[in-house]
Amino acid sequence: MRLGELERAVMDVLWDRRTPLTVREVAESLHDRELAYTTVMTVLDRLAGKGMVERERAGRAWSYRPAASREAYIAQLMLDALDLAGERDAALVRFARSVSGTEADVLRAALAEEAADGKS
Amino acid sequence: MVYAVHFAGAVMACYLTAQVLTRSTWTYRAPRVAIVCWQALGLALGLSAIGLPLSMGLAPYGTNVSTALGRLVRGDLPPGFGLVHALQIAAALGVAGVLLGTTVTCGLRAIRAQRRHRELLNLVGRDDPAAPGALVLDHPSAAAYCLPGMRPQVVVSAGTLSLLDRAQLAAVLSHERAHADERHDLVLLPFTGLCRALPWAGWVEAARERVSLLVEMRADDKARQLHADGQLAGALLRFATAPSRVTPAGALGIADTELDARVRRLLTTGRPPRVRGALALAVTLTLVALPVSLFLS
Numbered sequence: 001m002r003l004g005e006l007e008r009a010v011m012d013v014l015w016d017r018r019t020p021l022t023v024r025e026v027a028e029s030l031h032d033r034e035l036a037y038t039t040v041m042t043v044l045d046r047l048a049g050k051g052m053v054e055r056e057r058a059g060r061a062w063s064y065r066p067a068a069s070r071e072a073y074i075a076q077l078m079l080d081a082l083d084l085a086g087e088r089d090a091a092l093v094r095f096a097r098s099v100s101g102t103e104a105d106v107l108r109a110a111l112a113e114e115a116a117d118g119k120s
Numbered sequence: 121m122v123y124a125v126h127f128a129g130a131v132m133a134c135y136l137t138a139q140v141l142t143r144s145t146w147t148y149r150a151p152r153v154a155i156v157c158w159q160a161l162g163l164a165l166g167l168s169a170i171g172l173p174l175s176m177g178l179a180p181y182g183t184n185v186s187t188a189l190g191r192l193v194r195g196d197l198p199p200g201f202g203l204v205h206a207l208q209i210a211a212a213l214g215v216a217g218v219l220l221g222t223t224v225t226c227g228l229r230a231i232r233a234q235r236r237h238r239e240l241l242n243l244v245g246r247d248d249p250a251a252p253g254a255l256v257l258d259h260p261s262a263a264a265y266c267l268p269g270m271r272p273q274v275v276v277s278a279g280t281l282s283l284l285d286r287a288q289l290a291a292v293l294s295h296e297r298a299h300a301d302e303r304h305d306l307v308l309l310p311f312t313g314l315c316r317a318l319p320w321a322g323w324v325e326a327a328r329e330r331v332s333l334l335v336e337m338r339a340d341d342k343a344r345q346l347h348a349d350g351q352l353a354g355a356l357l358r359f360a361t362a363p364s365r366v367t368p369a370g371a372l373g374i375a376d377t378e379l380d381a382r383v384r385r386l387l388t389t390g391r392p393p394r395v396r397g398a399l400a401l402a403v404t405l406t407l408v409a410l411p412v413s414l415f416l417s
Contacts, residue, residue, distance in 0.1 A: 004242045011243050050239060073244045074259050077237060
């Protein structure tokens with residue numbers, strides 16, 4: 001299985017379970033894929049490195065949770081017009097022209113809400 | 121000094137040609153030819169803009185640019201070479217540095233943004249039998265775009281899937297694949313760089329917008345070769361009237377520039393403007409040859 005697919009599978013587990021999970025718990029959720037414990041640990045490490053998951057101490061093990069919801073990532077992708085290609089100004093104009101103002105507001109509000117949730 | 125006059129003439133000719141090309145509408149019927157013309161024009165303008173101050177600074181040598189440059193590098197200064205000349209040569213290096221620098225910076229920025237975009241896509245995009253070869257984002261807004269790169273990825277949103285019928289969607293996917301196949305992101309890169317280098321020059325911005333429209337039209341043409349007439353036009357119209365649509369910049373999207381012109385040309389079949397296309401090619405290629413020959417002769 002490709003690394004990208006593994007990352008995705010691990011994120012799906014974290015998103016679906018809605019609670020911080022240890023490496024072992026993630027590996028157990030993916031038992032049908034017969035992944036080694038160390039493989040799951042590597043994938044979680046990579047995801048943490050990219051800022052996709054956050055980890056905290058839970059007793060002697062680390063537990064992991066998604067840094068943001070699936071919906072927030074989708075909203076980010078949809079909003080990428082704001083910071084891609086190094087043409088921030090042009091991108092903003094283009095975005096405003098192709099999306100109704102309320103739609104952009106809704107997307108931004110969703111992201112802001114997400115950020116607030118992450119902190120609390 | 122004669123070289124400087126020639127370079128100044130070349131800069132002027134590039135500017136005037138850009139003005140004409142920005143206003144021409146025959147380009148809509150031959151977007152590929154027009155894109156080549158714009159690339160040549162951009163190159164010619166860059167070379168001439170570097171050559172102008174350089175030839176002024178090297179004027180005391182009284183010889184051609186490459187020979188004079190060779191002597192300068194060897195430390196051979198002619199009589200009458202003063203601070204003004206040194207500053208002019210420095211200005212030429214500055215122009216070259218800014219032009220190259222902004223283009224490279226824009227390219228790197230785009231690559232970074234694309235990498236991040238790709239990583240997120242990898243986590244939340246899904247395959248869907250309704251959109252073969254594309255990733256689907258579960259979002260109600262209508263979006264269709266191509267993430268360019270070595271491994272390009274076409275992406276559509278769930279909103280697009282519900283907005284278009286099967287044939288229209290196929291035409292849109294072909295349009296986005298054409299962007300990826302022909303690396304339209306690289307076609308646009310030098311113009312984006314130029315816009316950043318000269319943010320106060322409205323005509324450069326106008327040129328960039330024109331090239332990005334031509335790139336969309338070129339992708340429309342590629343899609344039209346593969347699908348029944350009217351499918352793409354129908355898709356464009358639905359996009360135009362959709363409550364919202366999102367097109368990430370740096371990714372090439374459908375339905376964001378001058379929709380009207382695109383739809384109208386899709387509904388008519390005009391003859392390709394061979395004479396004007398050939399003329400424009402001849403002019404712009406001559407404009408490239410001019411500074412090159414001035415550097416070398």
